[in-house]
Amino acid sequence: MNRRAFLRSxxxxxxxxxxxxxxxxxxxxxxxxxxxxxxxxxxxxGKGFRDLTPSNLVRLTMPSIAESGANVPAEVExxxxxxxxxxxxxxxxxxxTPRLASFMPMKALPAYATRVxxxxxxxxxxVVETADxxxxxxxxxxxxxxxGCG
Amino acid sequence: xxxxxxVRLNPARPKAGEEFRLQAVAQHPNHPGTTRDAxxxxxxxxxxxxxxxxxxxxxxxxxxxxxxxxxxxLYGFKFRAERPGTFTVRLRDLSGDTGEGTTRLELA
Numbered sequence: 001m002n003r004r005a006f007l008r009s010x011x012x013x014x015x016x017x018x019x020x021x022x023x024x025x026x027x028x029x030x031x032x033x034x035x036x037x038x039x040x041x042x043x044x045x046g047k048g049f050r051d052l053t054p055s056n057l058v059r060l061t062m063p064s065i066a067e068s069g070a071n072v073p074a075e076v077e078x079x080x081x082x083x084x085x086x087x088x089x090x091x092x093x094x095x096x097t098p099r100l101a102s103f104m105p106m107k108a109l110p111a112y113a114t115r116v117x118x119x120x121x122x123x124x125x126x127v128v129e130t131a132d133x134x135x136x137x138x139x140x141x142x143x144x145x146x147x148g149c150g
Numbered sequence: 151x152x153x154x155x156x157v158r159l160n161p162a163r164p165k166a167g168e169e170f171r172l173q174a175v176a177q178h179p180n181h182p183g184t185t186r187d188a189x190x191x192x193x194x195x196x197x198x199x200x201x202x203x204x205x206x207x208x209x210x211x212x213x214x215x216x217x218x219x220x221x222x223x224l225y226g227f228k229f230r231a232e233r234p235g236t237f238t239v240r241l242r243d244l245s246g247d248t249g250e251g252t253t254r255l256e257l258a
Contacts, residue, residue, distance in 0.1 A: 071220040077228075092218065096184055101215040105227075108203065108211035109169065113226030117182060117218040149184045149218065 153249025
């Protein structure tokens with residue numbers, strides 16, 4: 001292969017790589033791990049990440065930076081009547097066990113607060129199961145300085 | 151050994167129809183099963199996996215926390231104040247230990 005052909009082919013390859021990589025990069029959260037999350041979603045809900053609809057009705061509050069992953073406050077609020085919310089689930093993409101908690105608001109308002117462990121910098125998801133079978137999603141990301149799972 | 155639970159309301163005396171927060175704090179190490187002790191041995195998992203909130207003996211909310219809950223965990227719920235009564239928060243961990251904390255809801 002001469003120099004010109006080499007430059008042309010690598011140039012094309014790099015260009016294709018940049019094109020393929022950029023759109024994904026642009027919307028990815030820090031610490032995302034969809035493969036790990038997918039497993040946990042299937043286990044907990046029997047549904048995958050594709051079945052979730054991002055929604056503004058779900059508000060997930062996480063700190064952007066946590067010094068210690070052993071104690072990270074997490075809060076979810078859903079702007080729907082209690083009767084329409086069957087369950088609220090919390091997941092952290094990078095945890096060995098991604099499912100953090102599930103909450104069933106029976107007569108309570110659809111809001112839940114707790115403190116969780118994060119193994120490392122991770123995307124955190126709130127998945128809301130509604131009474132009519134929809135799955136609503138809110139995501140956040142927390143940067144962790146010291147892990148809390150080991 | 152029973153798990154120690156403290157339950158409190160915020161605001162402590164809500165008005166009728168007002169939203170208030172119910173918080174329960176438990177004294178529990180919540181071992182996730184991935185941490186090691188000083189000798190390097192794996193500490194077996196033992197975490198609280200059931201939280202039930204009862205109002206006047208009737209179950210009004212339930213949470214099922216996983217292994218990744220912090221030590222001495224906090225559980226926060228929101229309710230609307232309707233009538234005075236007693237809230238009970240019941241916890242159970244993997245080893246079968248239980249704990250119970252109560253607080254009284256008085257309307258302002």
